Amino acid sequence: MNPIFDHTILKLIQVAISLFAGVLFLQSGFDKVIDFSGNKSYIQNVFAKTFLSGVSTVLFIVITILEVAAGITSFLGGVYYFVEGQADFAVLGLELAALAILSLFTGQRIAKDYAGAASLVSYFLLMAFGLYLYSLQG
Template structure:
C-alpha cells in the first residue's frame, strides 16, 4: 500500500466529522442551547441555528467524502474523493476556527488548529 498515511488521515477526519455531525443531528437542541450562550456576545447571536445547520451539512459532506476517499484509495489508488474530503474538511475547520475566534474562545480555536494540520497535509498529499 502506497497511501497508508493518506488513508489514516482520511479515516481520522471521517471519524471526527461523522461523529461530530451525528452529535449535532441527534442532540440538536442541546447543541443549539450551548451555542446560543457561546455566541451571545457576537454578531452571530441571532443566526446560531442557521450557522449550526451549515456546519452540520459541511461536517457530514466532509466525513462522507473522506470515507469514500479511503475506499477509493484502497480499491484503485484514486485520490479524487479523498482530495475533496480533505478540502471540505479544511473549509469546515476554517469556519469553526472563525466562530471560535469571534466568540473569543482561544482554547477552542487552538484545538481546531490541531485538526487543521493533518487536514492540510491530506490536501497536499492527495493533490
Template sequence: MIQVAPLLILALLAITFLQSGYDKIKDWKGNVAWLTGHFEKSILAKQVPLALGIILLLEIVAGVLCVSGIIQHVIQDVVIRGLGFYGAILSCITLLMLLFGQRLAKDYDGARTIVIYFIPAVLAVFWLS
C-alpha cells in the same frame, strides 16, 4: 502500493466529522442552546441555528467524502486527486469556519484545538493533490 499515511488522516477526519455531525443531529436542541450562550456576545448571536445547520451539512459531506476517498484509494491502489482530496479540502474549509466562530466568540482555547485538526487536514490535501 497503498500509502497508509493519507488513509490514516482521512480516517481521522471521517471519524471526527461524522461523529460531530451525528452528535448535532442527535442533540440539536442542546447544541443550539449551548451555542446560543457561547455566541451571545458575537455577531453570530441570532444566527446560531442557521450556522449550526451549515456546519452540520459540511461535516457530514466532508466525512462521507473522506470515507469514500479511503474506499477509492484501497480499490484503485493509487493516491489520486479523488474523493479523499475533496473530503480533505472540505474538511479544511469546515475547520476554518469553526475557527472563525471560535475567534468571534473569543474562545481562544477552542480555536487552538481546531488548529490541531487543521494541520493534518492540510497535510492530507498536500498528499492527495
C-alpha cells in the same frame, strides 16, 4: 488493477488521514444531528453576545451539514482510494474537512474561545498535510 495489498507507505498515510477525518467529522456531525436541540442551545449561548447571535441557528445547521458531508466524503473517499486508486473523493473530503475546521476556528475566535480555537490548529494542519500528500501523486 493492483492487488488490494499492493500499496505504498504514501498511499497508506493518505488513506489513514482520510479515514481519520472521516471518523472525526462523522462523529461530530452525527452528534449534532442526534442532540440537535442541545447543541443548538449551546451554540446560541456561545454566540449570544456576538454579532452572530441572530444567525447562530442557521450557522449551526450549515456547520452540521458541512461536517457530515466532510465525514462521509473523507471516509468513503479514503476507502475508495485504497481499493480503486482514485483520489478525487478523498481530496474533496479533506477540502471539506479543512473548510469545516476553518469555519469552527472562525466561530471560536469570534466567540473569544481562544483555547478552543487553538485546539483546532492541529486538526487543520493534519488536513493541510493530507491535501499536500495527495498532491504528490502528480
